[in-house]
Amino acid sequence: MKKNLLKSFAVALALSATAIPASAQFDLGRIISAGTKAVQAATLTDAQMAAYVKESVDWMDQNNPVAPEDDPYTVRLRKITENLNDVNGIPLNFKAYKVTDVNAFACADGSVRVFSALMDMMDDDELLGIIGHEIGHVAKHHSKNAFRNALLEDALKDGIASAGGGMAALTESQLMKLSESLLNAKYSQKQESEADDYGYDFLKEHGKNPWGMVDAFEKMQKLEQQSGNSGGYLRQMFSDHPDTAARIEHITERCEADGISRTGTYKTRNNSGKTVRETKPTKKKSAPKTNRTISVTF
Secondary structure (H helix, E strand, C coil): CCCCHHHHHHHHHHHHHHCCCCCCCCCHHHHHHHHHHHHHHHCCCHHHHHHHHHHHHHHHHHCCCECCCCCHHHHHHHHHCCCCCEECCEECEEEEECCCCECEEECCCCEEEEEHHHHHHCCHHHHHHHHHHHHHHHHCCHHHHHHHHHHHHHHHCCCCCCCCCCCCCCCHHHHHHHHHHHHCCCCCHHHHHHHHHHHHHHHHHCCCCCHHHHHHHHHHHHHHHHHHHHCCHHHHHHCCCCCHHHHHHHHHHHHHHCCCCCCCCEEEECCCCCEEEEECCCCCCCCCCCCCCCCECC
């Protein structure tokens, strides 16, 4: 039976903690080895990086409840992302995880994973806005750089290296750690803002009303207010994101500057200013009510 990813991480951390000897001594040979591996990890080729990312994503897919092809979550996600084939030449693939956390993430190899609890909260335009934001991290190379940093960090712990021009095999423990880094990648506020702008352009490019991002952020803002009262996990999840009110204001200003109505039709123009199509936003459907646990990381 597949285990919940977060539970697997907890077990991995507990095992690693018990593996550290109480009277650890400095080992010069091990330090040199770790340093050599760090250099090798820092100089991995893009092809090697892609292979490590794929291996980590495959591990997550195997250790999480992926919605089957005929599952309503998969059917809806496929419909929402129809014709979204690639970003900057990187093929995109989408799957839904049937888990209780509210989250979505995209990896450097184009793998996009959306959690069912997030799909329960958001309508189609809101969800696509968040997916566009996550794909923005791929387009801007944020995901790639974050994963390289995770590889480098693990190499410094005497873990991963490119051996003789080849690739070192990943252990189960390393796959857990790297998968966690994909799931909980930390980006700077500047990177988050860049991904917001990409998500806005992404919605317009695909004929969707970018006001959906504002709606999604307003839902996030309510969760943020909850986190302020809880003082726990939710607050931590929002700590490295730009101020949500500022994000709402920024996207609102872009919509207004582009003459996009929140409820009406809008015109999509190309770079020369010529109207190429007029689009009416998809009628919104209320997301189904849910009593699921909420922890926001997008």
